Amino acid sequence: YADTAMYQVKEKGRDSIEFFNEEMADKVSRQLVMEGDLHRALDEYQFKLHYQPKIDVMTGFVVGAEALLRWEHPTKGTISPIDFIPVLETSGMIIDVGQWVLEESCKTLERWNEMGLWREGTRLSINISPRQFRRNAFVDDVVQTLNKHKIPANSLDMEITEGIVIQRVDEAITTMTVLSEYGISFSLDDFGTGYSSISYLKRLPVSTLKIDKGFVRDIIDDRNDRVLVETIITMGRLLDMELVAEGVEQTDQLKILQQFGCHYYQGYLSSPAVSIENFEEILMADAKKRAQDV
Numbered sequence: 121y122a123d124t125a126m127y128q129v130k131e132k133g134r135d136s137i138e139f140f141n142e143e144m145a146d147k148v149s150r151q152l153v154m155e156g157d158l159h160r161a162l163d164e165y166q167f168k169l170h171y172q173p174k175i176d177v178m179t180g181f182v183v184g185a186e187a188l189l190r191w192e193h194p195t196k197g198t199i200s201p202i203d204f205i206p207v208l209e210t211s212g213m214i215i216d217v218g219q220w221v222l223e224e225s226c227k228t229l230e231r232w233n234e235m236g237l238w239r240e241g242t243r244l245s246i247n248i249s250p251r252q253f254r255r256n257a258f259v260d261d262v263v264q265t266l267n268k269h270k271i272p273a274n275s276l277d278m279e280i281t282e283g284i285v286i287q288r289v290d291e292a293i294t295t296m297t298v299l300s301e302y303g304i305s306f307s308l309d310d311f312g313t314g315y316s317s318i319s320y321l322k323r324l325p326v327s328t329l330k331i332d333k334g335f336v337r338d339i340i341d342d343r344n345d346r347v348l349v350e351t352i353i354t355m356g357r358l359l360d361m362e363l364v365a366e367g368v369e370q371t372d373q374l375k376i377l378q379q380f381g382c383h384y385y386q387g388y389l390s391s392p393a394v395s396i397e398n399f400e401e402i403l404m405a406d407a408k409k410r411a412q413d414v
């Protein structure tokens with residue numbers, strides 16, 4: 121093992137020994153550095169939420185928003201959640217950061233309610249990671265945080281992936297059912313990218329399917345993707361679910377989604393995720409447009 125570093129990796133309670141080459145060792149050490157940086161990030165207020173509008177496919181009106189986490193690293197600039205969420209997951213820090221996201225989202229909703237910007241029945245979606253969701257105290261924490269900020273539970277939507285459900289299905293269903301009874305709704309994120317979503321669909325209290333942006337991207341040129349998207353929309357509608365297409369960037373993609381009967385979309389065509397101040401401008405412009413439309 122001349123250029124092979126050996127690490128002992130402790131994962132999910134059992135010890136396993138794995139052999140890594142140099143490239144992987146490099147990756148591990150970068151992750152350790154990142155882990156250290158992430159520890160400081162919460163205390164030093166380096167996290168921020170950005171908001172992306174959810175748009176009605178037919179009217180163009182704003183019907184909700186998704187909160188997306190941003191990390192403003194003091195020297196490295198803004199780091200994508202794709203790069204640091206997995207590190208938060210494996211280190212367990214996602215529990216604290218996830219709670220921060222919930223708290224911050226509720227503060228934002230409180231502010232928008234006070235400003236008269238948040239229409240009744242509109243929901244803010246937050247992304248929930250498996251480890252956060254599986255904690256025993258999860259439901260209590262959510263209910264407490266909502267109460268603290270006087271936020272009705274029907275202002276909140278939780279985006280989950282099938283990773284949450286895959287191991288302990290019955291437990292997941294119980295947690296989701298309890299939260300649904302309070303009024304929180306659930307969306308299945310990145311739909312179509314997993315293995316077994318379809319078999320769970322009827323059992324889970326999920327009201328919305330989010331079609332992964334990987335299918336939407338080539339919807340114009342790739343017949344297979346177009347057929348898949350149409351099939352997901354048709355199936356979702358038959359199951360009385362709402363459909364959100366992710367990653368819509370072009371008018372022609374939107375036209376196809378309209379034809380297929382998709383309800384809502386998110387994407388750069390309307391707006392990327394933006395700061396709270398910029399999102400408030402989007403909400404004000406939307407209110408004005410709605411008033412003119414009557």
Ligand code: C2E
Binds near residue numbers: 189279
């Ligand atoms: P996601 O929940 O599927 O979010 C959609 C991603 O697509 C976001 O990336 C969004 O900025 C991006 N997006 C939106 N419109 C377009 C478009 O038109 N084109 C393209 N190419 N991309 C678009 P982002 O913000 O980098 O987040 C990546 C992922 O990180 C999220 O995927 C989600 O899985 C995770 N994430 C973000 N915030 C949180 C959080 O607060 N908690 C947890 N647990 N995960 C989060």
Ligand code: MG
Binds near residue numbers: 186247279309
């Ligand atoms: Mg999401």
Ligand code: MG
Binds near residue numbers: 309310332333366
């Ligand atoms: Mg997604």
Ligand code: MG
Binds near residue numbers: 310
């Ligand atoms: Mg995703």
